[in-house]
Amino acid sequence: MGLNAALGSLVVFIWMPEIWARLAQERCTDYKLQFERVFSVPGDTAMLNSTLLSPDVLNYTAVPYNITWYNSKTSQEMSNQTGRILVLGETLWFLNTTLEDAGEYTTVLRTPLSCFMQSTKLVVDTPNAGECGRPQKTSQELTDGVADHLNCPLGEYIYKLESYRITSSIQWYKGCEPILDGSDKYAYWDRTLLNIKRVEPEDSGTYTCTLTFTLGGVTGSVSESIDAPIRDEYSLVPQVHEPTNEIIKAKIGSNLTVKCLVFVPGVGIPFVDVLWLVRDDFIFDTSPPANVYTSEPSVWSQKTPQEGVWFERMLFISELKKE
Numbered sequence: 001m002g003l004n005a006a007l008g009s010l011v012v013f014i015w016m017p018e019i020w021a022r023l024a025q026e027r028c029t030d031y032k033l034q035f036e037r038v039f040s041v042p043g044d045t046a047m048l049n050s051t052l053l054s055p056d057v058l059n060y061t062a063v064p065y066n067i068t069w070y071n072s073k074t075s076q077e078m079s080n081q082t083g084r085i086l087v088l089g090e091t092l093w094f095l096n097t098t099l100e101d102a103g104e105y106t107t108v109l110r111t112p113l114s115c116f117m118q119s120t121k122l123v124v125d126t127p128n129a130g131e132c133g134r135p136q137k138t139s140q141e142l143t144d145g146v147a148d149h150l151n152c153p154l155g156e157y158i159y160k161l162e163s164y165r166i167t168s169s170i171q172w173y174k175g176c177e178p179i180l181d182g183s184d185k186y187a188y189w190d191r192t193l194l195n196i197k198r199v200e201p202e203d204s205g206t207y208t209c210t211l212t213f214t215l216g217g218v219t220g221s222v223s224e225s226i227d228a229p230i231r232d233e234y235s236l237v238p239q240v241h242e243p244t245n246e247i248i249k250a251k252i253g254s255n256l257t258v259k260c261l262v263f264v265p266g267v268g269i270p271f272v273d274v275l276w277l278v279r280d281d282f283i284f285d286t287s288p289p290a291n292v293y294t295s296e297p298s299v300w301s302q303k304t305p306q307e308g309v310w311f312e313r314m315l316f317i318s319e320l321k322k323e
Helices: 002-015 020-026 157-165
Strands: 029-033 038-040 046-049 068-071 085-088 093-094 103-110 115-124 138-139 148-151 168-174 186-189 193-196 205-216 218-228 239-240 256-267 292-294 298-302 309-317
Touching: 020 029, 020 046, 046 115, 157 168, 157 205, 168 186
Parallel strands: 029 115, 038 115, 138 218
Antiparallel strands: 046 093, 068 103, 085 093, 103 115, 148 193, 168 205, 186 193, 205 218, 239 256, 256 309, 292 309, 298 309
């Protein structure tokens, strides 16, 4: 009994790496582990997508190929399991993720003359106790006092589902509370955007977008959470007040002074530089003896009627010439 058990263990030990030995014999080009991890929680749907099916790897529209997925830990080939796993070419779907699904998965793409392989890592975390959002979060800033938006990071899921001709829907949450589309403050835009009409300090917090769809006969969902701090310094599009697209007339031999006056609405000091351009050349001289030169920029802030910063820079031409 003890001998049989030992032999059985030995057989398993020899068999486990057999697939990888065979891949080595095939001389598969190894693209290693993808930098981007896939994060999920138990019960969510998770999508692992290989980037091997790319023109950078092979001309897949002209060369026949087949794709196989393997569990890197067990060396077993991944196959469809009703209600659990769906293999669709370069994409491996976990329809109802469990903690045991965490690990690395290897894609092998074979053509008649070559072989390529790549690994993808699935991380499965349990939700934090008492928290409605996901444990792993992205960060997107909201700008105080203006309209702003958040972008749901599930665009790749939507794109992939649309390639299958599968529809999906998005629901946004702030903390644990669902956000109603078209309410006084919020609007859903362009599939992945949540627009906030005017950001206020109380809009900071955790937002979650949940994508729901039916795939492989299973209705599932996947969520991403966003930490949204409020940024109280911002700048809007600069407004040129002078010159006003007018034609300036002056006599040959006279001097000329022209003001450039720009207002940048916002809070704080914006990163703006005001320069004069004459016949496609920037003017950097700020004093004679150059015939054409500018002043140093003047900068001042205002609070009313609209908060922002003024920039002023003068252009001087000592003597107007025909050229």
